[in-house]
Amino acid sequence: MTETLVRNKRLGITNSSGRPINLLISGFGHQQLVPVDDVVAKVTQLPVKHIEKIQVIKYDPNKNISFLLRHQRVGPQLGEYLLGYNSIVIYRFTSRSECFHVLFHEIGHHVYFKSISSFKKKEWVTQVYRSENGVSELGQRNACEDFAEAYAFYLTNPEHLKSFPRKYAFIRTLFD
Numbered sequence: 001m002t003e004t005l006v007r008n009k010r011l012g013i014t015n016s017s018g019r020p021i022n023l024l025i026s027g028f029g030h031q032q033l034v035p036v037d038d039v040v041a042k043v044t045q046l047p048v049k050h051i052e053k054i055q056v057i058k059y060d061p062n063k064n065i066s067f068l069l070r071h072q073r074v075g076p077q078l079g080e081y082l083l084g085y086n087s088i089v090i091y092r093f094t095s096r097s098e099c100f101h102v103l104f105h106e107i108g109h110h111v112y113f114k115s116i117s118s119f120k121k122k123e124w125v126t127q128v129y130r131s132e133n134g135v136s137e138l139g140q141r142n143a144c145e146d147f148a149e150a151y152a153f154y155l156t157n158p159e160h161l162k163s164f165p166r167k168y169a170f171i172r173t174l175f176d
Contacts, residue, residue: 013044013048014048015048015052016048016049021048021051021052022055023043023051023054023055023056023057024055024056024057024058025039025040025043025056025057025058026056026057026058026059027058027059027060028059030059030061031059031061033093033094033095033096033099034093034096034099034100038096039057039099039103042100042103042104043057043103043107046107047174047175049115050107050110050111050115050174051107051110053086053110053114053115054086054087054088054107054110055085055086055087056085056086056087056088056089057087057088057090057103058087058088058089058090059089059090060089060090060091061091061092063089063091077091078090078091078092078093078098078102079091079102079103079105079106080106081106081107081109081110081113081148083109083113086110086114088103088106088107088110089106090102090103090106097156100155100156101152101153101156101157102152104151104152104155104156105148105149105151105152106148107151108147108148108149108150108151108152109144109147109148111147111151111174112124112144112147112148112151115174116174123170124143124147124170125143127166128166128167128170129143129146129147129167131166132164132165132166132167133164134146134149135149135150135153135160135161135164135167136149136153146167150164150167150168150170150171151171151174154168154171154172154175
């Protein structure tokens with residue numbers, strides 16, 4: 001019997017109540033650029049409140065996500081945050097840096113929808129987002145995409161984000 005390419009990894013961290021975080025990271029054995037242990041290491045460095053409600057982070061280059069949903073649009077994007085499932089699916093990447101940018105972008109969507117308060121979200125939308133240009137072409141689409149991009153840049157390319165001082169300051173407060 002041959003060894004399967006799929007490796008599942010559960011995190012060994014707990015939330016503020018001392019309960020283990022049940023986050024399944026899977027599918028990264030289907031590629032050779034980024035080992036699953038590197039993904040686990042990056043995710044476990046994030047604030048617990050940013051990840052404690054995520055259930056699955058899956059690498060799925062074949063877009064075989066039927067285990068999560070039946071009628072969701074799956075377009076040409078690199079990844080997707082599935083709000084109703086508290087899950088992230090990464091479809092493709094061509095480098096380590098792109099993998100982590102996509103991962104943190106999708107985690108940024110989770111933080112936006114599930115972690116920050118409605119007051120903080122309103123502050124982002126009405127004050128911070130409107131005060132500066134989008135941090136990327138994708139970030140220019142809307143406040144939610146700009147938040148996810150700003151979150152990803154904070155972790156992968158903070159120097160770029162620093163050229164948007166209000167956005168950098170806002171995202172930094174989420175890590176204090």
